[in-house]
Amino acid sequence: MAFPSSVLLPANARYYNFVEGKKNFNANYDITWSFSYYLPSSSIQAHNVYQLGFTTFLTSLSAPISSLPGQYLGDQDPEYILKTLDTETAGVLKTEGDVPILLESAVLSGMLVKVAFDSTGLYALTGNGGYNALTGAAERPGVGLESDCFREALVVRDFDHNVVANGALSSMSTSFSTLSTNTFRTLRFRYVNLGRKLHIDSRESDTTTYTLLTTINLNYNLDEKPNFGQDNIFVGFSLCTPISTGPLSNNAAYALSAGNFYLRNFHIEGHEDAVVETETIITPALSTVPNIPTTTVSNITA
Secondary structure, three states, rough: OOOOOOOOOOOOOOEEEEEEEEEEOOOOOOEEEEEEEEEHHHHHHHHHHEEEEEEEEEEOOOOOOEEHHHHHHHOOOOOHHHHOOOOOOOOOOOOOOEEEEOOOOOOOOOOEEEEEEEEEOOOHHHHOOOEEOOOOOOOOOOOOOOHHHHOOOOEEEEEOOOEEEEEEHHHHHOOOOOOOOEEEEEEEEEEEEEOOOEEEEEEOOOOOEEEEEEEEEOOOOHOOOOOOOOEEEEEEEEEEEOOOOOOOOOEEEEEEEOOOOOOEEEEEEOOOOOOOOOOOOOOOOOOOOOOHHHHHHOOOOO
């Protein structure tokens, strides 16, 4: 697979992506999923420059397709997809104005929302330089490199590929400030209120109580989103290490993050039927006090 020029990885890079394709959910209902991971600090090489990122996402695709590693952390490259589909020429399909024609649903793997835990913060970068032929907008908006990428970051992208959250984990939690953990840590994601909010919780292995890490206001209107809302939503996961070997002024060196990364107990709950059940609630009529007119009588003596 040909990577875009912005993906620079060594031959021993490790990356993978999967979708739980056996369970599909209705996005008109709440979807909750969780998993536990273990990234021991002893397996991290050169801790101050180690690079690892993992993500979880809701998608309309039952299997990953041509997913990119590096700072894309499993997102698809729309230009690569169109090269694959184009059998007549070897180049990318473009308009008469020489603008690449990109697949709107392919940029983030048919994604509804994607949450990244990234030791470099590079997932928040503007990427790939392509433009949507229909809207003329940048296909992958993001932030600049110098000041807006955070080490040990949480980054969230929405259906429109916008970065809706980007910050250091330490600004959200005192106990969860780095990805490394010497015991299993559990992360829980609650997609609620018809896609308007996403709650992200975490808990350590010595407690059964979750702590709210952050709440993301997605403010979706699923009626306006094609291919979403029925029983066609799947949950996925991706990981990559390292993220980039390019000359980054704020991260000049790189290291494969981990000799070991463990993932377990991938669990999903949601509504698995295409039918949206509705119920009409009738409020009983309010009771009233009748307004009876009165007459004032004066000049009465005992």
